[in-house]
Amino acid sequence: MRLLEVWAMLALAATCVCAQSLADLPQYKPEQKIAECETIRSWGNVDMASLLKSWEEGFRKHHPGVRFADTLKGTETAQAALYTNVADLGLMDREILLLERHVMLRRTHHLPFEITVATGSYDIPNKTFALAVFVNKDNPISKLTLKQLDGIFGDQRTGAWDDKFRWHPELARTGDENIRTWGQIGLTGEWADKPIHVYGYPVTIYAPFPGPMLFFRSKAFGGGDIWNPELLEFEKGEQLTEALSKDRYGIAYTSLAFKTPLVKPIALASAAGGSYFDLTKRNVVTREYPLTRSVYIYIDRDPEKPVDPKVKEFLRYILSRQGQQDVAKDGGYLPLTAEIVREQLKKLD
Numbered sequence: 001m002r003l004l005e006v007w008a009m010l011a012l013a014a015t016c017v018c019a020q021s022l023a024d025l026p027q028y029k030p031e032q033k034i035a036e037c038e039t040i041r042s043w044g045n046v047d048m049a050s051l052l053k054s055w056e057e058g059f060r061k062h063h064p065g066v067r068f069a070d071t072l073k074g075t076e077t078a079q080a081a082l083y084t085n086v087a088d089l090g091l092m093d094r095e096i097l098l099l100e101r102h103v104m105l106r107r108t109h110h111l112p113f114e115i116t117v118a119t120g121s122y123d124i125p126n127k128t129f130a131l132a133v134f135v136n137k138d139n140p141i142s143k144l145t146l147k148q149l150d151g152i153f154g155d156q157r158t159g160a161w162d163d164k165f166r167w168h169p170e171l172a173r174t175g176d177e178n179i180r181t182w183g184q185i186g187l188t189g190e191w192a193d194k195p196i197h198v199y200g201y202p203v204t205i206y207a208p209f210p211g212p213m214l215f216f217r218s219k220a221f222g223g224g225d226i227w228n229p230e231l232l233e234f235e236k237g238e239q240l241t242e243a244l245s246k247d248r249y250g251i252a253y254t255s256l257a258f259k260t261p262l263v264k265p266i267a268l269a270s271a272a273g274g275s276y277f278d279l280t281k282r283n284v285v286t287r288e289y290p291l292t293r294s295v296y297i298y299i300d301r302d303p304e305k306p307v308d309p310k311v312k313e314f315l316r317y318i319l320s321r322q323g324q325q326d327v328a329k330d331g332g333y334l335p336l337t338a339e340i341v342r343e344q345l346k347k348l349d
Helices: 004-024 046-060 075-083 098-108 146-153 209-223 236-246 279-284 307-320 321-330 338-348
Strands: 039-043 067-071 089-092 113-119 132-136 143-145 197-200 250-254 263-265 265-268 292-299
Touching: 004 321, 039 075, 039 307, 046 067, 046 146, 046 307, 046 321, 075 098, 075 292, 113 307, 113 338, 132 236, 143 146, 146 209, 146 265, 197 236, 209 250, 236 250, 236 263, 236 321, 292 307, 307 321, 307 338
Parallel strands: 039 067, 039 089, 143 265, 197 250
Antiparallel strands: 089 292, 113 292, 132 250, 132 263
16 A cells, blocks of 8 residues: 555544544533623733634624633743733643742642643644654664653652642652663664663753643653753754754654654553554544643632633633534644543533
């Protein structure tokens, strides 16, 4: 079968899965009427602008009197706008930083309230892309587990913090679990004693776009932040794959969009003994691929009080079949599965 035919079949399969997922979602039906001239204020990620407009237009069909005030200057503005009470919604295309959570906790005595509103993209660089793990095309390795990625990219640690500021010593690991040669993960012959060269994004939270790094360490390290000291850092994905193209013994993570003919993505499993999944659009839609990412909206919700009615109604629309159809039509991010939609709706009650 020709490669073009294979890609066409994979694209059709992804389309069918996406359509089935949308059919499983609840239709939006207003639970309460939003008062005339009510305004919903949004701050945050600018790459979500067109999708936000689609959601607003769809919501107005049911609540024609509602108004929207959007100030989308970047993800880093979302939490500050919430805790200073100039925003009702904070749009974020990456995982929230502990520091951002901490400021909200100090000012309001509760944590930011998170709702997952879309799945990240399959391979679009500015749309919260799934992370591909690449090796040089000459490398015979074809699959790895997340624990093996921890061994390769991480280093010994005494534990890790979770997103509620709880320390987890059970996430500690020793230097004996480091993986520094290709032979340690089963390669033989000329590869057995060759060092693994690791490439990645800057590990500082102050990098302009820390999202890929934050997500990778969350999934591979369980939230730990101790990296392989030999990590070579690059700001841009194309720089990572360009460097890897010239290094037979390298490994890197970035977007599939930056693939070159000299590198190849490998399949991943969440745990040893589990199934391995290639980075395909279908596996991102279903979230079976372990390094699939999410897009979020945060609100400032007092846990002792109900969600603001206008905000709850708008979030219910976003999580409905109509709202997720808007996601599919926008063409960047991907719709949520029915299971995740149910989980998010339950959080709003």
